Amino acid sequence: MSPDQFDALTYWTLWITAAAMGVGAVVLYVKGRDISTEEGREHAVVSIFIPAIAATMYLAMALGFGVSRITLAGGQEQLVFWGRYADWAVTTPLLLLDLALFAGADRETIGTLLGLDVFMIVTGFFAASSAQPANRYLWWAVSSGAFVVILYVIFAKLPTFANSYGTDRASSFGNLRNLLAVLWFAYPLLWVVGTEGASVVPLGIETVGYAVLDITAKVVFGYALLSSVASLAPRRRETETGAGVTADD
Template sequence: MMKSHSSSVAPVPTVLPGPSEVYQTAGGVGHRTLWVVCIIMGISSLVFYGMAFRVPAQKRLFHILTAFITTFAFLSYFAMATGDGINFHASKETVSHKHGLPDTEEITYRQVYWARYVDWSVTTPLLLLDLCLLAGLSGANILVAIVADVIMILTGLFAAYGKNDGQKWGWYIWACIAYLVIVYQVVYNGRGAAMNKDQKTKAFFASLAGFTFLLWTIYPIIWGVADGARIASVDAEILAYAVLDVLAKPVFGTWLLITHDSMASTSPSLEGFWTNGFGNQGQIRVGDDDEA
């Protein structure tokens, strides 16, 4: 009888598979984290507004700016926690195969939380304004810092939606350059402006600015391993940003307002339109107390 032999070599497929698809989405940990931070931002906002009512209207500038920061952050996190402000961005990668098989494509769809960028585009200029007013920075320097900040956030958003590595990392570089402009204006020029303040104010500004920019330096690192290289999971991205956002907003705000309220010499006074409406000349005085 003839013996049949089975072949040990698999036949070469005549029909190649289409592109494989991978979805990177938030899991239960990410969703719970968004809700927790949403609640923290909401409670912080109520506390900051309450602190504002404890001081005269003309002394509430820092309180209102800081309360606005956590209010916008609350709205952003509420949007993300409820499934708004999110969409998918696709990236293609060519996968090489052995045994002479042709290359195939792998398409990765990753969730991008664009509501986060909307939040940052509003809250980070307000945060910078807090620091600039504390230092007594000039209006020209404040304007440059805020414009550079908006450019940094927008270029970061463009980078998140880059169609290829050239676009993505090109926008990322521009965002980093804008960040360096912010550091120069607020840290370098701000330190020079703060030299005209009393010793306690100078030390407080140096500590608060150092704390802020240490946190801000971590943000682009997280972006690089999350939206950029897509190494970190979406849950890890959410957790990392959540910790930074809580430190950079509620913790920053609490530190600023408690210390500021104990330092009467740094309390800005806004008269005219701010407290009395039209018909009075508005003025801002930072670092002077009202004199009888």
């Protein structure tokens, strides 16, 4: 659709957020260059791609490419920002990967988190794309159910891994996890009151809300994680005997 069909607040918020995400990717790149450990480089790569991908999808939505229009059962038209869900389908698993790697989680736990996350985003897209109101809320409930399971894993499972690497890492992990959990908890609430749900909040305000959440979750969280990695002893360390680098996990 043509971007001139957006209200001014939505239009400029999309452009400003695209630029902010691009700047955020550069900031994380500069921050990552200061970290010389193998673990730090791994996190830097993941963290940089998150706002870079988000910048691309926000640019697509600002240009009208990442947006479509559907007709609801009652005859009214509804905008679906599918570019937002395409963004989340890639960036939110990367955020969980960043957090899980920081905790030192095993592959099974990481795979479980990533699978749950993709399921959550896909079913959320089904909710946004459904013409029937009942179907929209049903898919929202399914998506929210996956989110609850993700919360269980990051609060009940990941701390066990982080604790095995000492109190400093466990404390930093807890702060990062809590920040991400609070931010992510706001997303389904905004969906319910926004244009895809009850339409209590208009499109422009909804777009600003998602933009603030996205920038905080993708840039601020990434910077905080890289800062934590830089201040801690590396989770991966060279052994005094042997020929290479081994992982504690």
